[in-house]
Amino acid sequence: MKILIATTNKGKLKEFKALLSEINVETLSLDDMEEKIEVEEDKKTFLENAIKKAKEYANFYKLPVIAEDAGLEVEALNNYPGVYSARFYDIDFGGKEEVLTNKDEANIKKLLRLLQGEKNRKARFVSTVVFYFPDDFGLWTEGYCYGTIAEEPKGEKGFGYDPIFIPESYNKTMAEISPEEKNKISHRGKAVRKLIEKLKKVL
Numbered sequence: 001m002k003i004l005i006a007t008t009n010k011g012k013l014k015e016f017k018a019l020l021s022e023i024n025v026e027t028l029s030l031d032d033m034e035e036k037i038e039v040e041e042d043k044k045t046f047l048e049n050a051i052k053k054a055k056e057y058a059n060f061y062k063l064p065v066i067a068e069d070a071g072l073e074v075e076a077l078n079n080y081p082g083v084y085s086a087r088f089y090d091i092d093f094g095g096k097e098e099v100l101t102n103k104d105e106a107n108i109k110k111l112l113r114l115l116q117g118e119k120n121r122k123a124r125f126v127s128t129v130v131f132y133f134p135d136d137f138g139l140w141t142e143g144y145c146y147g148t149i150a151e152e153p154k155g156e157k158g159f160g161y162d163p164i165f166i167p168e169s170y171n172k173t174m175a176e177i178s179p180e181e182k183n184k185i186s187h188r189g190k191a192v193r194k195l196i197e198k199l200k201k202v203l
């Protein structure tokens with residue numbers, strides 16, 4: 001079976017492909033699709049955004065789709081950046097941040113600026129994953145990874161906020177651990193493993 005992973009984010013895609021390698025599916029990404037469509041992530045929750053993406057891509061490409069909306073929730077920032085994680089640098093919350101090299105770096109810079117002097121550095125990554133089979137059925141799962149925000153970025157692996165996220169019971173950042181280890185403990189790993197269990201029952 002072919003499944004379209006509805007993302008163009010290379011970091012996410014690599015993780016999805018590794019996580020789904022234990023079931024017999026062929027994975028495609030949006031970059032493999034000749035005709036492009038834009039789906040705006042304009043909802044207030046991870047679940048609504050993931051459902052919107054899954055349905056619109058599945059109906060357009062006539063393929064089963066896995067869509068994810070993920071992000072980082074920081075306790076001291078009222079759970080921001082949340083659904084705005086990908087474009088936090090540019091939203092009207094604590095001032096905008098200029099993109100000097102790339103968006104991930106600008107997002108991290110803004111988050112560290114907002115947390116300067118803050119003692120409560122508790123945070124969690126959230127991954128909400130939706131599988132949608134056109135005109136048939138849909139299901140969703142969610143995974144969390146709890147941790148704290150570091151004082152400065154460290155590590156070159158992973159993507160997004162990984163260089164400043166220290167998972168619970170670790171003394172290094174998510175960008176300092178191997179991709180295999182990240183998949184074992186990550187929000188995405190947990191959500192995808194739950195999804196696989198559900199899919200095994202219905203497919």
Ligand code: IMP
Binds near residue numbers: 070072125158159162
């Ligand atoms: P999405 O593409 O709307 O789901 O945006 C997710 C954003 O949340 C990414 O651009 C990252 O900034 C952040 N994010 C989600 N998952 C991770 C992760 O596993 N590590 C680091 N950052 C992540």
